[in-house]
Amino acid sequence: MSEVRERGELSELSESSELSQLGESGRLAELSENRRSLLDWIAEEFLHNSWAGRRLVAVEGASDEPAARFANDLAAVLAARGQTVVRRSLGDVDEATLRRETIEPFRAGSLPGAEAADTVLVVDGRRLLNDSVRGIWHFSAWTLAGDELPHAGVNVIVDVTDESTPKRYFYDLCKLPPSVGERH
Template sequence: MRLPITPANTLLRGLRDQLRQHHAGGRLIVAVDALPSTPTVGFADAFAAVIAEDGSDVFRASADGFLIPRGRRRTIEREPAWVDEETFRRVLVDPFRNGAHTSAATGFQLQAWDEQRDQSTEARWVTAGDDAVLLVDGPFLNTPSLRGIWHFSVWLEIADRVLAMRPGRSMDAPHTRVELSYLREEPVQRASALVDITDPQHPVQVFRDSC
């Protein structure tokens, strides 16, 4: 179904075209990454809907669905390490990616953790055809251990958050410290596209030569 023409949808169609320039088909995994203080869910949902306009099967997952239990989670002061990467790969990434290369349908799980209840979710397995897109949103998706997963990734930023991270600003908040730690891993440089969502209704793609 064709979505209305809006500034946001126009930008998202441009991102979809960039993805398709390099990957016309097959099973693709896309990340919508950001700092923890930047919302990603709404943008990722809208991007998934635009990708689906061409008839593609699109599946949505969030990093929040694969978190480490609170009791075992590393303190956020140390490093960006919230995702249970072993589970994330085992029940979602690997079966989604490998299912296209097998004759039998391979199931994958879009969520394994309920953050509100701080407990595992009931396993619900879904399958996909040979041509499908898995879109994952959340912070810390371009850490060195995860960045090789993505066929395409979008970095979201908000102008006020960018200003707050400049030298001379207060860096006492735990989230600020972990955000600085993440930025040192160069997630922005690793992203396929950068988008300023200061005004969610009028997102703007930021090109590297203007950063």
């Protein structure tokens, strides 16, 4: 695990993440042109709307591994754009644990590596986008990895079935059943 030292660096809080193995610049060099372009587009959208302060980004998907890789890549792109970024994989987390161990310490500036006032926390995990916690995120993404329906309440829906050529989808969310995406 490393700590943020200055803007544009990435603090890795997840023991098993690929980021700690590749590092920020190595990770970006490994991305396909299509994947990097989409991640740049998403980072630009996020930073346009949430350009300063303590910002929270959630990435979830029906399949955990592609969601974690997408969160890793998004965190690396944000760091390359000069943002102080903390990255954490949370696994299957309930609301109380999410708030107590991650959100509240981050907002208070006591989460390790996230002491700077202008920090982005990028997390992946399950149940991050349930109705009870959906409102805490400044930005959220759902990764599709097959034919499943997307989560109905996210900022970005990305098909990562072919991770080298991800595609952003715009769904008519009014047509999705209200329970789509809710995890129990």
